[in-house]
Amino acid sequence: MVFYPEERIALFVDGANFYSTCKSLDFDVDYKKMLELFKEKGRLVNARYYTAILEHEEYSPIRPLVDWLNYNGYQVISKPAKSYTDREGRSRIKGNMDIEIALDMVELAEHVDHIILCSGDGDFRAAVEACQRKGTRVSVLSSMRTTPSMLADELRRQVNDVIEVSDMEPLIGRPRREYADYDDE
Numbered sequence: 001m002v003f004y005p006e007e008r009i010a011l012f013v014d015g016a017n018f019y020s021t022c023k024s025l026d027f028d029v030d031y032k033k034m035l036e037l038f039k040e041k042g043r044l045v046n047a048r049y050y051t052a053i054l055e056h057e058e059y060s061p062i063r064p065l066v067d068w069l070n071y072n073g074y075q076v077i078s079k080p081a082k083s084y085t086d087r088e089g090r091s092r093i094k095g096n097m098d099i100e101i102a103l104d105m106v107e108l109a110e111h112v113d114h115i116i117l118c119s120g121d122g123d124f125r126a127a128v129e130a131c132q133r134k135g136t137r138v139s140v141l142s143s144m145r146t147t148p149s150m151l152a153d154e155l156r157r158q159v160n161d162v163i164e165v166s167d168m169e170p171l172i173g174r175p176r177r178e179y180a181d182y183d184d185e
Contacts, residue, residue: 001139001163003041007113011038012101013074014119015051015062017142017150021120024146025166028174031065035073037171038116045112048104049074052081052095077104102127109136116141117159122152128159141165 003009011034022029031049038044049069054060070076081095102124105115109131117124120142128138139161142151156162 001041002161003114005042007042008045008111009038009042009114009116010045010105010108010112011035011047011116012105012118013047013049014097014101014117014121015049016095016097017119017121021143021146021150021165024150025143025169027169027176029172030174031069031074032072034172042114046108047074048077048101050077050097050101052093052097053078054083054093055080098123105138106130106134109134112136114139116163118142118165120149120151120155122154125152125154125158128155132158132160137161139163141168 018029035044035047038047049066051062051066053062053066066076066078077097077100079095079097079100081093083091083093086092098121101117101119105117105124105127109115114137115131116139117128118141120140128140131138137160138158140151140155140159141163142155143149143165144151144156144162145164145166151162
């Protein structure tokens with residue numbers, strides 16, 4: 001990871017994609033540690049977390065995280081998720097935030113020196129290129145160590161730097177819980 005102490009950094013977290021990547025690697029992110037890490041690397045001017053939320057559910061498992069992020073240094077951008085039934089009759093949820101992330105990245109690019117994109121989605125390749133044309137370095141925080149790789153090849157080739165999220169576990173991971181091993185005697 002190459003950072004410069006005076007560079008202005010913006011952090012963009014694609015909530016669903018980043019969650020899936022970390023789950024595939026079997027660890028949970030401590031978002032407070034993550035925020036502190038990038039504050040140490042430069043001048044973190046913006047940290048944004050993007051997610052879709054089921055609005056009409058009595059309880060949404062993401063709601064406590066979103067509330068915590070909102071009160072602890074992240075700007076949360078959300079929109080209502082849509083539920084639908086697929087052709088096989090299974091209930092599905094749709095809530096893609098790609099366009100919101102891409103637009104915000106390009107809009108903010110001229111005000112920062114370095115963007116950290118926490119997503120491996122290849123749909124961001126064009127947005128990354130647009131940011132680079134404005135003189136902004138873009139690093140991606142994702143993983144090629146998952147099976148299949150969570151980092152799209154076209155995105156990997158476009159960014160200035162790839163930060164392997166599995167290497168970051170000691171820095172941004174939550175402590176693993178130890179479970180007691182019980183014998184049935």
